[in-house]
Amino acid sequence: MENVEFDSSEIEYVSYGGEHHLPLIMNLVDQELSEPYSIFTYRYFVYLWPQLSFLAFHKGKCVGTVVCKMGEHRNTFRGYIAMLVVIKPYRGRGIATELVTRSIKVMMESGCEEVTLEAEVTNKGALALYGRLGFIRSKRLFHYYLNGVDAFRLKLLFPRTELHPSLPLMADKYENHMQSDQGDTPFK
Numbered sequence: 001m002e003n004v005e006f007d008s009s010e011i012e013y014v015s016y017g018g019e020h021h022l023p024l025i026m027n028l029v030d031q032e033l034s035e036p037y038s039i040f041t042y043r044y045f046v047y048l049w050p051q052l053s054f055l056a057f058h059k060g061k062c063v064g065t066v067v068c069k070m071g072e073h074r075n076t077f078r079g080y081i082a083m084l085v086v087i088k089p090y091r092g093r094g095i096a097t098e099l100v101t102r103s104i105k106v107m108m109e110s111g112c113e114e115v116t117l118e119a120e121v122t123n124k125g126a127l128a129l130y131g132r133l134g135f136i137r138s139k140r141l142f143h144y145y146l147n148g149v150d151a152f153r154l155k156l157l158f159p160r161t162e163l164h165p166s167l168p169l170m171a172d173k174y175e176n177h178m179q180s181d182q183g184d185t186p187f188k
């Protein structure tokens with residue numbers, strides 16, 4: 001598929017804004033992730049944690065999304081990234097990094113001590129992206145997905161940034177975005 005010519009400043013990032021965003025999220029995730037999700041799963045995430053889900057738009061078209069949650073887990077308050085998708089013509093331009101960084105920032109501000117997710121062991125793109133953000137592989141989960149593929153559980157720990165040098169980098173990156181970004185974000 002052809003890549004689309006665009007300037008990064010043309011991408012608008014918005015946090016989940018209501019039911020009209022739900023079909024956009026479902027459409028993207030259904031197209032791009034192997035695991036099938038029911039509407040109840042989507043609603044569970046976006047109704048309970050709307051502030052953790054973001055969509056990326058280019059000229060009115062939804063081109064990427066991230067869906068997350070957070071809560072208590074074995075005495076740890078932790079964030080969880082459930083779904084992350086950018087459509088093919090828009091990949092490789094930092095959109096997923098921006099989406100996921102926004103969610104992680106809200107998780108940090110909300111008191112999360114760590115963030116986790118699962119990714120297929122074969123998903124080089126996702127593993128590279130999360131590796132660059134400082135996530136480590138904490139477990140291998142055998143036949144985790146319905147398609148039989150194993151998963152890595154990935155984990156990002158806060159706030160001991162001395163152990164995760166990419167965290168301050170992430171924060172710097174975010175600061176730079178905040179200075180140049182025209183998007184509709186809840187953090188302004």
Ligand SMILES: CC(C)(COP(=O)(O)OP(=O)(O)OC[C@H]1O[C@@H](n2cnc3c(N)ncnc32)[C@H](O)[C@@H]1OP(=O)(O)O)[C@@H](O)C(=O)NCCC(=O)NCCS
Pocket residue numbers: 032033083084085086087090091092093094095096097098118119120123124125126128129130132
């Ligand atoms: C994974 C995905 C979300 C990445 O989206 P993206 O917008 O292209 O990601 P970014 O542009 O922010 O990538 C940032 C970094 O991730 C890594 N990366 C992303 N895609 C990659 C690929 N196909 N191969 C290798 N590295 C990749 C690189 O380290 C990249 O850094 P760079 O810009 O210095 O090269 C996208 O490929 C996608 O939607 N895939 C299908 C759904 C999916 O697998 N979701 C993740 C489930 S865990």
